[in-house]
Amino acid sequence: MRFQLLETIHPFGVSAACLSVILWEVAMTTDPVPGMLSRATELLEAEFAALPDFSSVADATVNTEAMERVLASVAHRLADNYPYFHPLYAGQMLKPPHPLARAAYALAMSINPNNHARDGGRASSKMEIEAVSEIAGLFGWAEYLGHLTSSGTLANLEALWVAGQLGQKGCSGKRIVGSEQAHYTHRRISAVLKLEYSNIPTDNRGRMSLEALQAELRKGDVGTVVVTLGTTAIGAVDPLDEILALRQRYGFRVHVDAAYGGYFKLIEDTLAEPARRAYAAIGQADSIVIDPHKHGLQPYGCGCVLFRDPEVGRFYKHDSPYTYFTSKELHLGEISLECSRAGAAAVALWATQKLLPLVPEGEFARGLKRGRAAALELDRRLRADARFQPLAAGPPELDIVVWKLRAATPERSSQLAQKIFDACAARDLHLALVQLPLSWFAPPGAYVNGAEAALVTCLRSVLMKPEHEAWLDRIWERFAAACTDTMGE
Numbered sequence: 001m002r003f004q005l006l007e008t009i010h011p012f013g014v015s016a017a018c019l020s021v022i023l024w025e026v027a028m029t030t031d032p033v034p035g036m037l038s039r040a041t042e043l044l045e046a047e048f049a050a051l052p053d054f055s056s057v058a059d060a061t062v063n064t065e066a067m068e069r070v071l072a073s074v075a076h077r078l079a080d081n082y083p084y085f086h087p088l089y090a091g092q093m094l095k096p097p098h099p100l101a102r103a104a105y106a107l108a109m110s111i112n113p114n115n116h117a118r119d120g121g122r123a124s125s126k127m128e129i130e131a132v133s134e135i136a137g138l139f140g141w142a143e144y145l146g147h148l149t150s151s152g153t154l155a156n157l158e159a160l161w162v163a164g165q166l167g168q169k170g171c172s173g174k175r176i177v178g179s180e181q182a183h184y185t186h187r188r189i190s191a192v193l194k195l196e197y198s199n200i201p202t203d204n205r206g207r208m209s210l211e212a213l214q215a216e217l218r219k220g221d222v223g224t225v226v227v228t229l230g231t232t233a234i235g236a237v238d239p240l241d242e243i244l245a246l247r248q249r250y251g252f253r254v255h256v257d258a259a260y261g262g263y264f265k266l267i268e269d270t271l272a273e274p275a276r277r278a279y280a281a282i283g284q285a286d287s288i289v290i291d292p293h294k295h296g297l298q299p300y301g302c303g304c305v306l307f308r309d310p311e312v313g314r315f316y317k318h319d320s321p322y323t324y325f326t327s328k329e330l331h332l333g334e335i336s337l338e339c340s341r342a343g344a345a346a347v348a349l350w351a352t353q354k355l356l357p358l359v360p361e362g363e364f365a366r367g368l369k370r371g372r373a374a375a376l377e378l379d380r381r382l383r384a385d386a387r388f389q390p391l392a393a394g395p396p397e398l399d400i401v402v403w404k405l406r407a408a409t410p411e412r413s414s415q416l417a418q419k420i421f422d423a424c425a426a427r428d429l430h431l432a433l434v435q436l437p438l439s440w441f442a443p444p445g446a447y448v449n450g451a452e453a454a455l456v457t458c459l460r461s462v463l464m465k466p467e468h469e470a471w472l473d474r475i476w477e478r479f480a481a482a483c484t485d486t487m488g489e
Contacts, residue, residue, distance in 0.1 A: 104351035113343025124343030146306035178226030206236030230261020235400035262290030414457035423482035
């Protein structure tokens with residue numbers, strides 16, 4: 001991945017107005033990160049220049065030639081990857097971190113801060129608090145409790161752990177429910193927490209069925225409903241606004257898993273009406289998870305969990321005999337189940353959000369719009385070609401496109417999907433495969449005698465890179481050639 005740098009970037013001491021970067025162009029001749037990092041490293045070293053010189057063990061044993069040989073080996077080993085950074089990679093949820101995030105992360109590793117306690121990361125702890133505040137503001141929250149995590153899984157675990165603690169205190173029921181299309185991690189997390197978990201059926205758009213949810217709520221033991229805004233398989237958006245209306249009647253917690261789809265709050269006005277209503281209601285949730293390492297342009301791993309009620313912090317309360325003494329200010333370890341966490345992740349996120357603020361008409365939001373525009377255009381082309389069957393219910397809600405191959409049987413359709421997947425990969429176009437209900441690709445009532453529950457292997461494309469919009473013609477050209485070779489005209 002290479003980005004064009006229009007002007008010299010000074011990482012410190014200048015306003016954002018002095019930074020001019022083409023943010024989304026690839027296949028340029030230079031990578032700005034080494035130059036930015038070199039200059040910033042000099043500035044950081046100058047901050048500590050008053051310390052006496054010393055020779056570390058690493059300095060005494062350094063062998064530049066040996067390290068270069070090892071790094072050369074690393075470079076060759078890393079070539080055994082799909083080109084996740086390139087627009088021709090349109091398979092899984094993999095988006096390259098912004099160059100500034102990469103540089104800021106590497107710079108912070110010179111200090112290697114630990115954001116568990118301020119003892120280990122004074123500056124990076126403050127930067128985390130500021131960055132998380134900006135994410136909370138995206139959802140309209142000024143009063144909240146929240147922090148970064150090492151993953152979306154850990155963020156969701158904390159949200160369900162708090163839900164379980166409230167259930168034990170009699171504040172709500174204990175059973176967790178989520179849609180059949182919710183991430184499988186929720187069932188696993190619930191098992192770890194020894195909380196009962198149940199799946200709720202979905203409609204043909206992959207969204208939680210309100211009728212099925214009400215049937216579970218009437219049993220009276222549901223404590224938390226996991227609402228997904230952006231499912232992993234197809235980017236479906238559960239009807240959060242309507243689920244919140246049920247909360248008034250049944251009194252359960254609402255946890256929103258927006259690990260993938262959270263940033264679409266910035267462009268909610270461009271979404272179809274059902275998704276727009278869901279995003280408009282997100283501020284009413286009890287807890288929210290969002291992953292900056294997905295659409296937030298961050299290196300792995302960087303998740304975030306937010307609680308609307310800061311009082312849930314009481315469940316984290318604990319004593320430590322060897323930390324929390326250097327400052328009376330909040331230590332992030334006091335509101336987190338994780339202990340050691342990379343302060344570098346907070347530094348990278350803080351820097352990225354300073355360059356690309358989370359505002360509806362900003363450059364960051366425009367990047368989301370470009371990816372979504374690519375997804376809508378790919379879906380349109382697929383619907384215009386009789387060989388393909390996209391979702392019968394309509395276009396994608398976010399930026400993930402799925403489609404099956406038209407064939408005499410589901411088995412043949414699945415075989416074709418695998419063959420086209422391989423043929424595309426041979427042309428350096430990388431898609432994904434997913435198994436979905438057959439009934440999602442046909443009008444209601446088209447299948448009888450249980451056939452609607454059958455699964456079919458489909459092709460899937462996550463068009464989350466802004467560059468995908470400009471590259472869609474080339475993506476389609478390679479895809480069409482692979483289909484012609486596999487299926488004929």
